[in-house]
Amino acid sequence: MVDAANEPLLNVVNLEAWYGESHILHGVNFNVGKGEVVTLLGRNGAGKTTTLKSIMGMVAKRRGSVHFEGKETIDQPSNNIARAGIALCPEERGIFASLDVRENLLLPPVVRPGGLGLEQIFELFPNLKERLTSQGTKLSGGEQQMLAIARILRTGAPFLMLDEPTEGLAPVIIDQIGVTIRRLKERGFTILLVEQNFRFAASVADRYYVMEDGRIIDAFSAQNLEANMDKLHTYLGV
């Protein structure tokens, strides 16, 4: 397996998680280096979303160790984890229907300095500027995804977790999100991506982890992608 080249920003060791009685994660181990874009790949139900939720403290029961910037967060509630500098863009986007676009955008509190200002955000996502007074859920799927990403960029959190940001979007919007992720990387953000769209992931990721049945079963870097394509097709069933 490959590890983060530099000191890991996030280090996950033996992470286990449960939904009620169901044991979903069976000891997940991986790390993400500062400034990297790392992608979790895997089939439906492999445990990718649960891994993100577990890191964020959003599952009722979890065990193991999640170190962020050298500090253990496994015993922290999710509001403290967010304040520590981890931000989640959830799978279903989580746009609030009772809030307009501006309120959705300003909802997450700023957790540390260095977040993007509104002007910078509108530079990345010009559509949002024109829709500020619209109800959040009246936006198109692509605009909602942009809003979901934009609102966590304001917070100053240096570590972003994006759960299937391209799901259900048109190719032209997917390209736009790819451009956005590369720009965020240039700005120094560290990104953990969960993706089923392998072609999209290949355009942005530095490293890949493959999940199956609640475990990491393989890992390789972008440079070794070609050499691992056959294996990957088997893992993902594509």
Add this chain to the structure above:
Amino acid sequence: MPTIFGMPPQVLFGQLSLGLINGSFYALLSLGLAVIFGMLNIVNFAHGAVYMMGAFCAYFLLNGIDLPIPWWMAGHFSLMNIHFGSHLSFWWALLLAPIIVGAIGMFLQRVLIARIAGLDHIYGLLLTFGLAAILQGLFQNQFGSSGLPYEIPDGLSGGHNLGFMFLPNYRAFVVGASIVVCFATWFVIERTKLGSYLRAATENPSLVRAFGINVPLMITLTYGFGVALAAFAGVLAAPIYQVRPLMGADLIIVVFAVVVIGGMGSILGSIVTGFGLGIVEGLTKVYYPQASGIVVFVIMAIVLLIKPTGLFGRAA
């Protein structure tokens, strides 16, 4: 003698003003219920009891309170009534009673109600219904069922003759205070940053928490605020209806009908419906008094048939 729709103006406007008074209490109480239901997803059957506690709190702040204190004497425990004196006016009560009763509410939420979070509605209903029964039972045991008098505060006694009707000052104050508090609550929830947290947490509490907001604390404070609104209504009610252990139990059934008509959890719906139904009730007393006790429930049945989510409610 001039009449309006066959009624002397004094009678019509007299009943309308009574309707507005009742509507003020309906609005304040259903607003508290809506705030609590929205955030905690609990139908707070203890709401009538905390309204009553608000009125009693005003009474204690004015007259002092006798508390049974356990006392160790001659080898065994006994209870000794000790009087804690207090002579705080209505205005102090209007400020302090919501804070005191709200704090009791927050304690109950943390100790009891938080334990049933996420369970079926029936658990919340049973728990708060039980709480209401215990609280009302305790007060009934101590103070009996008859009412304790509470004077109209100085400066608000008397009234004004408006020509077409006599308007008692205190009643005008109650309507004004209720409108101000209802509007302020609506403004905070719909137009401020804090309100956007509340609305978002109503939709998806776990995600709001994952943004760094302490949702459990917000839930406790929201319950405390909803309870404080009821206590505020209780203080306002003390000079009008007397202070009785069952004063809330009598009112709360109508208030629940108001909440259903307005739409569960709808802030604006509870305010508009509260005042509106008070007025409808008043008018019914003028034109068809026999139906005044059931008109709210008839409207509830019709609204449920036509729009089950209530006039201002959104489908879940």
